[in-house]
Amino acid sequence: MAKFLNTSATNYYLEELIKNASDRLILISPYLKLNDRIKELLEDKNRLKIDVRIVYGKSELQPSEISWLNELSFVRTSFCKNLHAKCYLNENSCIITSLNLYEFSQVNNNEMGIHISRIDDCDMYRDTFEEAQRIIRISDEVRVTLEKIIIPNSKKETQELTGKQEKVTSSKLAKTLKLSTSELLDKLIKIGYVAEVDQKQVLTQKGVEMGGEAKTGRFGDYFIWPEDIII
Structure with missing residues (x-):
């Protein structure tokens, strides 16, 4: 059954969720701002060629971070207007929480969340995954650049940038x-x-x-x- 998470447990389970992703990883958070630990974990997923999708509503990346992100060929980013949800999924589990991605591993705030296992809570996991997929569909897949965010204006351009899955x-x-x-x-x-x-x-x-x-x-x-x- 779903497990309640306090602040420290949310940070722990989020790190484990990212580390254990072997097929897919979806990170939905209003702010695109990454600390060193998240970067390290994403670099590892990229080396393993894991499909990573980050959905955000506002970018706070520095120029050096933008350059770093563009080097990760298996990490795709999508912009979603009015995004407030915080949800993190891999192929086996997900976390729904108050914790923003940029607050990961920080203890300044009091956070809560729930951890859902695909095996133990199949229906709840499926419902969460379907909603995450809906958010991805209504988002604009983008390429972050130093000058601006470039939003593909055609299906063909999107495929060229992302390699659409058949x-x-x-x-x-x-x-x-x-x-x-x-x-x-x-x-x-x-x-x-x-x-x-x-x-x-x-x-x-x-x-x-x-x-x-x-x-x-x-x-x-x-x-x-x-x-x-x-x-």
Whole structure:
């Protein structure tokens, strides 16, 4: 079940969450301001080629920090207007807290938070991940520069800057998850990404919000999904 965190526990679990990320890391915090420990941890994730996404509402980086950030090819940043949420996730757990990213490892403030395990609290983790994905979708992926923040003004430019992840068919996703295609579709129906209407499987709005797409090909209709979708 979810674990309550006080100030020191929040700092500890946040560091462990970043250190233990082996597939993905999402850091959502209103302020883009990084201390030395966070930089060290992000550099390590970059060396391991871990996909890191930072979402922020205001940048307080110094010129030297901007240069440093631009050297991390696996760290992507997104700007979200009116962002106030503080949420940190990897592929196994997440933390929802009052702690801003720039306050990490500091003890000046009294903070609280909760730690959620994907194994122990699967539904709560999924709901948190879906909301984090929604925040990412409504954000503008940006490249931070010394002069200004450059916001890509076209889909093509965004792909050039970030290397957009390709989506996979249900059969390929099922193979990755070591399921049969029918077992995967049963799970997708159970969690509400797909629905059966008039003996036909259709994509739901929830499925669309999670990145699913309905396609029509040579052999009929099919779905494609982000490779990192939470099932």
